[in-house]
Amino acid sequence: MAEPVTDTSLTVKDRHAAMHATLRQRICLLDYPPGTQLSEIALAKEFGTSRTPMRRVLARLEEEGLVQSVHGVGTLVTDADITELEQAYRLRVELTALTGQLDPVVPDDAFLDRLQDLINRAAQMVVSGTPRSFTxxxxxxxxxxxxLTANDPLRQVLERLYYRTKRLWLVRAIKAELDLEEEYRIFLHELEAIQIALKSGDLQAVAHIQRAHISMSFNRLLQHRD
Incomplete structure (x- = not known):
């Protein structure tokens, strides 16, 4: 589980963003499984903050579809149901293609170094990966x-859709409904293809590679629809 945010040097805005990112990650990694009740008081104490900013963080998570406020019960983590999230997943597939068209950002050497590190870790994942470490x-x-895109509205929508649908894969993986070794190999091949496209300067190709792999991943999930 991610460590709570305790860095007092952060600005108020940065602390709120960090708390949000930590709780979002816990939800996506199923540290907070669907149905978990999140206590505003307990979380505020854990993060060393008052209830008001924590209430705002939980409200943001609710807007993103990750939690739901139920009258008389409290804040509950929402379910990760592929039928309910199918439209969100398909929208994510289509919008991903736009990252190569709307305000694309040409990667610098530092970005390419980051990508190479991710590829190295993906290669190790094939050997010793787990559903959690892969996620x-x-x-x-x-x-x-x-x-790779500087279009803020597109970034915000893609981020929301990604984290809203991310748990679907992990739920299926934990249930052993997926060929994990094959999933890891496909992921590695995707990153290697993206690296080749970036080195050739073709950002639209990068976007289409991502779109294709997201679509294929979703179709594999649909094969195991309950």
């Missing part, structure tokens, strides 16, 4: 590739 790596890859 953590996938989240890092998503945030890294998101930097």
């Amino acid at each position: 953590e790596l996938d989240m890092e890859v998503f945030q890294t590739l998101l930097d």
Whole structure:
């Protein structure tokens, strides 16, 4: 589980963002499984803050569809149901293609070094990966590739859709409904293809590679629909 945010040097805005990111990660890694009740008081104490900013963080998570406020019960983590999230997943597939068209960012050497590190870790994943470690790596890859577009509205929508649907894969993996070794190999091949496209300067190709792999991943999930 991610460590709570305790760095007092952060600004108020940065602390709120860090708390949000930590809780979002816990939800996506199923540290907080669907149905878990999140205590505003307990979380505020854990993060060393008052209830008001924590209430705002939980409200943001609710807007993103990760939690739900139930009258008389409290704040509950929402379910990760593929039928309910199918439209969100399909929208994510289509919008991903736009990252190569709307305000694309040409990667510098530092970005390419980050990508190479992710590829090295993905290669190790094929040998000794777990569903949790793969999900953590996938989240890092998503945030890294998101930097290839400077279009803020597109970034915000893609981020929301990604984290709203991310749990679907992990739920299926834990239930042993997926060929994990094959999943890891496909992921590695995707990153290698993206690297080749970036080195050739073709950002639209990068976007289409991502779109294709997201679509294929979703179709594999649909094969195991309950």
